[in-house]
Amino acid sequence: MSFALAFQTAAQLSDQLAARQVSAVELAQACLAQVRATDDRINAFLSFDEPDILAQARESDARRAAGQPRGPLDGVPVGMKDVIAVRNQPLTCGSRMLEKFVSPYDATATLGLKRAGAVLFGRLNMDEFAMGSSTENSAFKTTSNPWDTARIPGGSSGGSAAAVAAGQVPVSLGSDTGGSIRQPASLCGIVGLKPTYGLISRYGLAAYASSLDQIGPFGRTVEDVALVLQSIAGHDDKDSTSFRIEIPDYSAELKKRRGPWKLGVPKEYFGEGLAPEVRASVEQAIAWYRSQGCEIREVSLPHTEYAIAVYYIIATAEASSNLARYDGIRYTHRSPKATDAIDIYHHSRAEGFGPEVKRRIILGTYVLSSGYYDAYYGRAQKVRTLIRQDFLDAFREVDALLAPTSPTVAFKKGEKTANPLEMYLADIFTISLNLAGLPGVSVPCGFSPSGLPIGLQIVGQPFKEAELLSIAHAYEQAHDHHTKHPAL
Amino acid sequence: MPDTPNNIDIDYVANLARLALTPEEKATFARQLGDVLAYIEKLKQADVTGVEPTAHAFDVHNVWAADVPQPGLSVEDALRNAPAQRDSMIVVPKVVE
Numbered sequence: 001m002s003f004a005l006a007f008q009t010a011a012q013l014s015d016q017l018a019a020r021q022v023s024a025v026e027l028a029q030a031c032l033a034q035v036r037a038t039d040d041r042i043n044a045f046l047s048f049d050e051p052d053i054l055a056q057a058r059e060s061d062a063r064r065a066a067g068q069p070r071g072p073l074d075g076v077p078v079g080m081k082d083v084i085a086v087r088n089q090p091l092t093c094g095s096r097m098l099e100k101f102v103s104p105y106d107a108t109a110t111l112g113l114k115r116a117g118a119v120l121f122g123r124l125n126m127d128e129f130a131m132g133s134s135t136e137n138s139a140f141k142t143t144s145n146p147w148d149t150a151r152i153p154g155g156s157s158g159g160s161a162a163a164v165a166a167g168q169v170p171v172s173l174g175s176d177t178g179g180s181i182r183q184p185a186s187l188c189g190i191v192g193l194k195p196t197y198g199l200i201s202r203y204g205l206a207a208y209a210s211s212l213d214q215i216g217p218f219g220r221t222v223e224d225v226a227l228v229l230q231s232i233a234g235h236d237d238k239d240s241t242s243f244r245i246e247i248p249d250y251s252a253e254l255k256k257r258r259g260p261w262k263l264g265v266p267k268e269y270f271g272e273g274l275a276p277e278v279r280a281s282v283e284q285a286i287a288w289y290r291s292q293g294c295e296i297r298e299v300s301l302p303h304t305e306y307a308i309a310v311y312y313i314i315a316t317a318e319a320s321s322n323l324a325r326y327d328g329i330r331y332t333h334r335s336p337k338a339t340d341a342i343d344i345y346h347h348s349r350a351e352g353f354g355p356e357v358k359r360r361i362i363l364g365t366y367v368l369s370s371g372y373y374d375a376y377y378g379r380a381q382k383v384r385t386l387i388r389q390d391f392l393d394a395f396r397e398v399d400a401l402l403a404p405t406s407p408t409v410a411f412k413k414g415e416k417t418a419n420p421l422e423m424y425l426a427d428i429f430t431i432s433l434n435l436a437g438l439p440g441v442s443v444p445c446g447f448s449p450s451g452l453p454i455g456l457q458i459v460g461q462p463f464k465e466a467e468l469l470s471i472a473h474a475y476e477q478a479h480d481h482h483t484k485h486p487a488l
Numbered sequence: 489m490p491d492t493p494n495n496i497d498i499d500y501v502a503n504l505a506r507l508a509l510t511p512e513e514k515a516t517f518a519r520q521l522g523d524v525l526a527y528i529e530k531l532k533q534a535d536v537t538g539v540e541p542t543a544h545a546f547d548v549h550n551v552w553a554a555d556v557p558q559p560g561l562s563v564e565d566a567l568r569n570a571p572a573q574r575d576s577m578i579v580v581p582k583v584v585e
Contacts, residue, residue, distance in 0.1 A: 104561055104569075197544070198545075211543060243548070308527075309527060309530055330570060331571075332569075342506070346506050349506055349508075350508040355513070359521060362501050362505055363525075365505040369504060379534075382536040382541050382542075383536060385542040386536070388542055421523050424524070437544070437546055438545075462545075462546065
């Protein structure tokens with residue numbers, strides 16, 4: 001029996017599971033069938049463990065038969081970016097350094113999904129160690145954008161976004177350090193949320209930049225994103241940077257709050273470099289909010305022009321420290337060329353890391369090195385304070401901000417790989433939120449004339465995800481972008 | 489900021505980072521990172537007088553774990569990804585002559 005998966009949402013699938021119209025096993029098989037039918041062209045998955053997926057699905061069906069389903073996510077497949085630890089599954093981080101690594105433990109977010117009864121489905125492609133904006137830095141394969149397979153899906157969570165956009169899984173998890181959830185969501189025409197820094201535990205997320213990283217959900221709708229967020233948000237003793245805060249019922253809040261809201265439009269996000277079709281789509285979305293009685297105010301975030309420079313100092317500095325653990329000694333690739341204890345580091349790391357990772361480690365090491373620390377890292381940390389303060393000042397006047405997610409629609413494979421700096425500049429609209437620790441969501445707001453998705457980014461106040469998602473949900477439900485999907 | 493931002497001493501930095509680079513990589517990275525550092529120069533223009541650095545977006549201080557022993561990874565789990573092992577130990581090249 002084949003269940004017609006047909007790009008349904010997790011909420012729709014959850015209802016059908018509850019009504020016994022489909023079993024978790026049938027649903028898992030439908031997802032596997034969609035992966036088989038499309039992934040030769042999309043290449044979203046690095047691996048998937050079919051026996052394990054079906055075993056999880058059978059356990060879900062058994063719970064339901066015994067009258068003990070764990071909640072709305074029980075039996076729902078969730079794809080996992082290959083940077084989030086799942087015990088007994090690979091954790092390559094898109095890198096040859098960890099090509100053979102099998103995780104001995106579960107991330108806290110993984111445990112949240114398991115407690116909710118979700119079916120953890122496969123390992124999704126990514127830029128190596130989450131460094132990149134196109135998924136072209138994966139050591140293993142390049143993922144294609146399901147809307148145009150000659151184009152990139154965005155990055156670094158390109159596989160996670162493509163898998164949902166291609167209807168392979170209804171929801172997935174990614175991670176976002178400078179835009180790596182929001183930008184692929186925008187380029188693939190789906191919803192992606194980076195929560196407030198500290199909302200979701202980073203335990204079990206292979207670290208790139210510890211003061212910037214967050215795990216977050218992808219879904220076809222804001223409702224689906226809220227559903228997944230519910231199961232993974234919350235304080236964790238194992239992550240000392242996670243926040244002690246009460247977690248609301250995001251799904252219930254989504255439906256209760258209707259606005260109108262006071263919304264800010266940061267003028268620095270609408271300058272040159274913004275593609276005309278993106279500008280037009282985002283401006284239409286802003287006009288819609290205005291038509292619903294929202295007060296729209298122009299605000300200024302004057303330190304925006306420094307954000308990329310600040311990010312590429314802080315993130316690379318933190319990465320140079322975090323990636324020192326990949327040493328060829330304990331659990332990584334080890335070079336056969338090594339002859340002594342220092343050699344082993346040099347050669348294992350040279351063989352295990354790709355060029356972008358090496359570049360960022362070198363840059364990060366340089367900015368932290370003796371004589372340069374204050375001039376680069378010290379200064380960047382101070383400008384970070386100014387960037388954060390810009391947002392907090394704006395939030396004294398407005399509830400949230402509206403902006404584009406990406407300056408362009410999806411670009412062609414290979415288009416930006418020759419010049420690293422050009423790739424970095426594409427992060428301009430997403431990067432400041434990581435520096436400021438703020439939540440941001442990208443929702444589809446239209447298509448370019450050539451049919452490529454465009455995303456609207458909504459920036460929220462710290463720990464106010466319920467409000468942020470409500471603002472996004474209101475727009476989504478009044479439009480039909482979320483009902484569109486690529487022809488595959 | 490340093491006077492010559494475009495001149496990363498690539499040999500020195502790569503050695504600190506324990507990364508053996510080929511001559512081609514050294515040349516390419518030095519050039520590409522030179523471009524990035526030239527871009528980063530714009531931070532000189534920001535007025536940071538009296539500004540405190542931000543290490544984390546939200547102030548969280550002195551988060552201590554309870555001093556209570558907890559089980560960790562089993563030896564088997566800890567060693568499952570070891571490149572070489574013997575007698576519950578990871579085998580490494582000689583460190584001390």
